Amino acid sequence: MRTNRNNNEKKNNKFLIIILCCLLVFSAIGLAGCGGDTGKGTEDDTQEVAVTLYYANADYVSSGDESLEKLMPYETTVTVDPSEQGYLASLEALKEVPGEEYDTTITKDISFKEVSVEGDTAYVDLDSSGLNGGSLSETFFISQIVDTLTKSFDEIKQVQFLVNGETVESLMGHLDAAQPFTKDLFTE
Incomplete structure (x- = not known):
């Protein structure tokens, strides 16, 4: 039963890591447009x-x-x-x-x-x-x-x-x- 619980924790940790990586990637993409040259001119x-x-x-x-x-x-x-x-x-x-x-x-x-x-x-x-x-x-x-x-x-x-x-x-x-x-x- 303990191994099942460890396996579930590992799966949850992997899932959490994947979600955090996705958030990090989307945040980086969103920030890439901030403060840079948008081509629209100011x-x-x-x-x-x-x-x-x-x-x-x-x-x-x-x-x-x-x-x-x-x-x-x-x-x-x-x-x-x-x-x-x-x-x-x-x-x-x-x-x-x-x-x-x-x-x-x-x-x-x-x-x-x-x-x-x-x-x-x-x-x-x-x-x-x-x-x-x-x-x-x-x-x-x-x-x-x-x-x-x-x-x-x-x-x-x-x-x-x-x-x-x-x-x-x-x-x-x-x-x-x-x-x-x-x-x-x-x-x-």
């Missing part, structure tokens, strides 16, 4: 970068009055991951018009694939979809991007446009885009 994971975005002057676009400024600056900040400089975020911000006196040719249909910088040249890679418009639209499109990048980031002096990773002759069929653009396209 305020500590981002930084603000001051930029000057350039928008089309809505009065010029509607009237064609040559005495008006064609592009208007808008100073703001963009929120970026610390590993980024803010190039792509500033171009994405051009899709949002800050007020009725501003206009943009950077629509929600425009997809920026990547912005990289080599030397003093920013390479803006666009998806081919959404690239359409007349010569004035193409001029504003290029000017908004070039002026925003060259006037917001000291390291950028010129912008080369790519479509799907390739240099193209033109973005919308009106301006030569095979070579990099410098700032102030409207004054050239």
Whole structure:
């Protein structure tokens, strides 16, 4: 009878050890998510970068009055991951018009694939979809991007446009885009 009782105690001890091991494993799994990087980002994971975005002057676009400024600056900040400089975020911000006196040719249909910088040249890679418009639209499109990048980031002096990773002759069929653009396209 004593051996039966010892056997029962051993079985109970094994069962208790198994339960404790399971609890330990589940606790470890539960704690693994605490305090670590969840990928969702927090305020500590981002930084603000001051930029000057350039928008089309809505009065010029509607009237064609040559005495008006064609592009208007808008100073703001963009929120970026610390590993980024803010190039792509500033171009994405051009899709949002800050007020009725501003206009943009950077629509929600425009997809920026990547912005990289080599030397003093920013390479803006666009998806081919959404690239359409007349010569004035193409001029504003290029000017908004070039002026925003060259006037917001000291390291950028010129912008080369790519479509799907390739240099193209033109973005919308009106301006030569095979070579990099410098700032102030409207004054050239």
